[in-house]
Each structure stands twice: as C-alpha cells, then as structure tokens.
Amino acid sequence: MPSITTPMVEVARETPAGRSLVEDTFYLTVGIEVSQSLLPTVKGVTFRPGYLAVGVKVDGSGRLYGKPQRPGTYLASVRTCSGASCHEQGVTLVVLANVPWEPRELTFPGRVGTPLDGEIGINGGPPGVVPTFTVTDHDKVPAGVSIGPDGHVGGVPTTPGISEVPVRVCVAGNCAGVVVRLIIV
Numbered sequence: 176m177p178s179i180t181t182p183m184v185e186v187a188r189e190t191p192a193g194r195s196l197v198e199d200t201f202y203l204t205v206g207i208e209v210s211q212s213l214l215p216t217v218k219g220v221t222f223r224p225g226y227l228a229v230g231v232k233v234d235g236s237g238r239l240y241g242k243p244q245r246p247g248t249y250l251a252s253v254r255t256c257s258g259a260s261c262h263e264q265g266v267t268l269v270v271l272a273n274v275p276w277e278p279r280e281l282t283f284p285g286r287v288g289t290p291l292d293g294e295i296g297i298n299g300g301p302p303g304v305v306p307t308f309t310v311t312d313h314d315k316v317p318a319g320v321s322i323g324p325d326g327h328v329g330g331v332p333t334t335p336g337i338s339e340v341p342v343r344v345c346v347a348g349n350c351a352g353v354v355v356r357l358i359i360v
Contacts, residue, residue, distance in 0.1 A: 195220065195255045200267045202304060202347040203231065203243045207273065209348060213237035213266070215255060223254035223261075228268045243270040271347045276300035278344055282356045283328050285320075287335055295326035295355060300346040309343045316340050317357055332359040 197214040209231055213222060222237045228249035231241045249268040254261055276299035283293045297306050308326040310316060317338045320330040326344075338357040343350055 195262065195264045196253070196266070199265060200269065201239065203228075203268060203270045204301075204347045204349040205243050205246055205270060205273045207348045207350075208242055209239045211239045211348070213239065213253065215257075217257060220255050220257050223256070225253075227251040227253070227266065228270060231268060231270075243268075246270050246272045269347075271301040271304065273349065274299060274301045276306075276346050276349070278351075278353045281353055282358065284358045284360075285332050286360055287332050290331050291320060291329050291357075293328040295322070295328065295342065295344070295353075297344065297346060300349075304347045306344055306346045309345075311341045311343050311352070317359060320357060320359075322355065328355070328357070332357070335359050 195216055197216060201211055203209055213233065221235055222233055224232065224234050226232050228243060228251065230244035231239060233239055233253060247270055249270065251266050251268065252263045253266050255264055276297045279296045279298050280294065283291060285291045295308055300306065306326065307324050308322060309324065310322050315338055316322060317332055317334060317336065319333040322328050322340065322342060336359055340355045340357065342353050342355050344353055
C-alpha cells in the first residue's frame, strides 16, 4: 500500500501588501437595502463597526447594512483586527441612482442534443453596471443545461420538456426574481 513519507508543508495564498479584504469595491443603489459582506483574506478577522457612506454601515462581522441615501463614490476606511493586530483597509462604495430595469429574453427554445446558446439580458439600469444572475433552485435546471452568473444559457439538453427555472437578477444591489422558461423538444 503506498504511503506519503514527505512532511506536509502549508502553503499560504499570497495577497497584495496591505490588502486584508478579498474585494474592496461595492456597487449599491440608492434606496435599496444593502445585503453584502466584507470578506477577509484570513480567518478570525473582526471589524470595527462604523459608517461607510450616507445610510450604509458595517458591523463587527463585516456585514454591510442600511440603505444608501445619496448617489456618489464614497471612499471609506474599515478597521480590521486579527488578535491584537489591527490595520486600516480602504473600501470604495459606488452608490448609483435607482434606475429602473427589466429583464429581456426569458424564454429559450432548444432541441435535445443541440447546443443552446442564449443570454438573459436586461433593459435599463445604471450605465456600465454588469448584472449578475443566480439560479435559486438548481433542481429545476434541465439535465445538460446551465445558466451562468453572467446570464448565459448554454449546454446540450438531454431530455425534452418545459422547465421553469427561478433566477435572481441583481443590478448594483437592485435585485428581482424572474422565471426562465426552457422549452426543449
């Protein structure tokens, strides 16, 4: 029976100097409740609660909460602590005006064994903001098909039928649920 005789060496992921957060820029919408979290690059980090922008705060666990009140770009400093060591990390909150949007292309016809190549899109919304798409019930996605976070509908369907897949679409924190219909013959 084979065995490993070489001692294990722990490998740490390199992070840029001074960075204690995975992401430091957040896109929000005026009047829409914030539901995001700061993600530290190491375990055991706590945050000093405080204000980040008009109407937006951070709590000790790194959860951003509140409703942004004014559009603009806000540069804030977040204090992160690990044990007795603390340091400041800059974050940017881009608060966009609440520009209405609506989904387009929610029905995708296809054939068993033939590749699908479609895209859920949106009309409206703030310019330059990329929407995100999240399937909320993966059991409803037909075999061989996928819906990506960019709204791409692809894959090769393996069975015929009509599927209605719930998808959450978010544009700068302004989210709505839609139903994507796949008609496979």
